[in-house]
Amino acid sequence: MRKEILELLETDSKLTPYQIATMLGMDKSKVEKEIETMEEEGIILQYSTLINWEKVGNEQVSALIDVKVIPQRGVGFDDIAERIYRFPEVRSVMLMSGSYDLSVEVTGRNIKEVAQFVAQKLATLEHVQSTVTHFVLKRYKQHGVILDKKEKDRRQVISP
Amino acid sequence: MNVKKANRISPLVKNLPPSGIRKFFDLVANTKGVISLGVGEPDFVTPWHIREACFYSLEQGYTMYTSNWGLPELRKEISKFLYERYGLGYNPENEIVVTVGASEAVDLALRTIIMPGDEVIIPEPTYVSYKPCAVLAGAEPVTVQTSYENEFKLKEEDLNEKINSRTKALILCYPNNPTGAIMEKEDLEGIARIAVQNDLIVISDEIYSELTYKGSHVSIASFPGMRERTIVINGFSKAWAMTGWRIGFAAGPRDIIEEMVKIHQYTILCAPVMGQMAALEALKNGSEEVEKMVTQYNQRRRFVVSKLREMGLECFEPKGAFYVFPSIKSTGMSSEEFAEELLKKEKVAVVPGSAFGRSGEGHIRISYAASLKNLTKALDRMANFLDSLNKNIVDRVMEN
Ligand SMILES: Cc1ncc(COP(=O)(O)O)c(C=O)c1O
Numbered sequence: 001m002r003k004e005i006l007e008l009l010e011t012d013s014k015l016t017p018y019q020i021a022t023m024l025g026m027d028k029s030k031v032e033k034e035i036e037t038m039e040e041e042g043i044i045l046q047y048s049t050l051i052n053w054e055k056v057g058n059e060q061v062s063a064l065i066d067v068k069v070i071p072q073r074g075v076g077f078d079d080i081a082e083r084i085y086r087f088p089e090v091r092s093v094m095l096m097s098g099s100y101d102l103s104v105e106v107t108g109r110n111i112k113e114v115a116q117f118v119a120q121k122l123a124t125l126e127h128v129q130s131t132v133t134h135f136v137l138k139r140y141k142q143h144g145v146i147l148d149k150k151e152k153d154r155r156q157v158i159s160p
Numbered sequence: 161m162n163v164k165k166a167n168r169i170s171p172l173v174k175n176l177p178p179s180g181i182r183k184f185f186d187l188v189a190n191t192k193g194v195i196s197l198g199v200g201e202p203d204f205v206t207p208w209h210i211r212e213a214c215f216y217s218l219e220q221g222y223t224m225y226t227s228n229w230g231l232p233e234l235r236k237e238i239s240k241f242l243y244e245r246y247g248l249g250y251n252p253e254n255e256i257v258v259t260v261g262a263s264e265a266v267d268l269a270l271r272t273i274i275m276p277g278d279e280v281i282i283p284e285p286t287y288v289s290y291k292p293c294a295v296l297a298g299a300e301p302v303t304v305q306t307s308y309e310n311e312f313k314l315k316e317e318d319l320n321e322k323i324n325s326r327t328k329a330l331i332l333c334y335p336n337n338p339t340g341a342i343m344e345k346e347d348l349e350g351i352a353r354i355a356v357q358n359d360l361i362v363i364s365d366e367i368y369s370e371l372t373y374k375g376s377h378v379s380i381a382s383f384p385g386m387r388e389r390t391i392v393i394n395g396f397s398k399a400w401a402m403t404g405w406r407i408g409f410a411a412g413p414r415d416i417i418e419e420m421v422k423i424h425q426y427t428i429l430c431a432p433v434m435g436q437m438a439a440l441e442a443l444k445n446g447s448e449e450v451e452k453m454v455t456q457y458n459q460r461r462r463f464v465v466s467k468l469r470e471m472g473l474e475c476f477e478p479k480g481a482f483y484v485f486p487s488i489k490s491t492g493m494s495s496e497e498f499a500e501e502l503l504k505k506e507k508v509a510v511v512p513g514s515a516f517g518r519s520g521e522g523h524i525r526i527s528y529a530a531s532l533k534n535l536t537k538a539l540d541r542m543a544n545f546l547d548s549l550n551k552n553i554v555d556r557v558m559e560n
Contacts, residue, residue: 022466022467023459023460156199157188157198158181158184158188158196158199158511159201160179160289160511
């Protein structure tokens with residue numbers, strides 16, 4: 001039941017408990033309660049909107065930064081990650097397998113702002129060994145959604 | 161040279177009524193800003209891996225004719241599918257033919273078995289092609305009406321009434337277009353018995369078989385004595401969202417299928433190979449995508465039924481396909497009037513039930529092969545429409 005509710009909310013957070021309940025053939029009050037519980041348990045964190053900022057003419061830039069760190073006794077990846085994710089410029093932080101350790105997404109008003117953040121805040125952190133910055137040039141798909149969808153309804157308006 | 165126009169067209173064709181949907185189609189096509197719930201095909205585009213498999217096959221040079229029967233690998237997969245899903249056993253060598261949609265399979269089946277004067281029983285409301293195809297094959301179509309009270313299932317007594325010595329075949333379409341009705345095991349048992357007793361051939365159009373929401377589909381071919389007299393028709397259009405590819409198939413006893421292939425061979429040669437390659441991919445790797453689409457259809461189905469009931473429209477629970485068939489009798493309008501007024505006033509297109517047979521009168525077909533957003537909008541508009549109708553009635557009563 002939780003999985004079904006979450007899958008619906010993940011694609012459309014505007015769905016009301018009543019709509020969800022009818023769509024799943026469940027009781028409205030049960031759905032309401034389940035959602036509330038999942039909010040309390042920190043399973044549902046936020047109801048947000050996926051926006052194609054490019055269309056708004058927003059000039060914001062993002063970069064993905066590969067960060068190599070040197071964990072030390074008493075200071076693990078989690079601690080270093082925390083020091084990084086507390087900066088509001090940081091959109092996401094993930095621990096990775098492979099040739100670097102943390103993947104950090106940073107946004108700023110322009111390239112200079114992001115570069116400065118990396119140079120002054122990120123690279124200078126104790127335990128950070130190196131950084132490689134990749135600026136995002138264009139987004140095609142995000143959260144499973146194609147941003148500039150070419151497919152539209154091409155069906156005949158009425159068919160048997 | 162004078163051409164004698166009067167004799168140019170065969171009366172058989174001349175007398176075929178134009179599709180009941182055609183007129184309405186023009187009306188809808190000429191109205192702007194319409195939300196259409198009148199579409200009889202999936203709103204999903206064919207899953208990407210299937211499309212991708214077609215590109216690949218083209219790169220590999222699959223651009224030729226195939227065997228008249230269809231690609232052997234595809235027939236093997238179809239055989240496996242029919243066995244695994246419905247417990248039906250057909251030899252891919254000589255009991256399965258790949259056709260240009262289920263549509264061609266219906267035509268082939270009828271032309272193969274009909275002799276002049278044979279009667280074919282067609283339960284209504286139903287898909288619009290059977291009657292014309294039966295007529296073109298030289299048969300006398302005999303309709304039998306199903307009813308809202310029986311959830312549009314075919315009842316034994318109603319079928320029995322229509323059977324006589326000339327009855328050759330029965331065409332079943334379950335899950336049903338336009339009603340969304342299904343026939344469960346208990347419902348089919350009696351029908352199968354009657355078919356055996358009266359030596360009928362059953363043409364079973366099971367194109368919506370994967371789109372069921374309460375238990376799995378049961379094929380009439382799986383009942384005792386039925387395999388030898390059933391032509392099972394199915395295809396990829398609905399469950400795999402592949403309407404434009406034009407791939408379907410028929411499975412049945414060898415003696416019938418072999419003869420069907422003769423007509424197919426002379427008239428069609430073979431189904432297009434690109435479509436067949438895509439269908440092969442659909443059967444091999446498509447079940448997960450089908451499942452996802454079925455989940456969404458089911459959610460919309462519940463949503464639409466509950467909305468319609470909230471509006472005060474009577475509506476039985478459709479358990480298959482992607483249609484809801486509410487009664488609009490309470491409005492006092494005919495289904496055509498209702499559909500036309502709804503289109504004019506609220507720009508929502510639905511199909512009048514009468515387009516699918518006499519017993520479809522008093523109903524409209526709503527297709528939930530539409531996004532949830534459009535369904536919500538369209539149903540809100542429909543609720544408005546009903547409110548204004550009710551208000552008119554109240555006003556009129558007050559005036560009197
Ligand atoms: C009951 C039924 N049979 C057959 C068809 C046609 O299927 P195909 O695309 O395989 O020719 C349809 C399409 O609407 C249908 O509803």
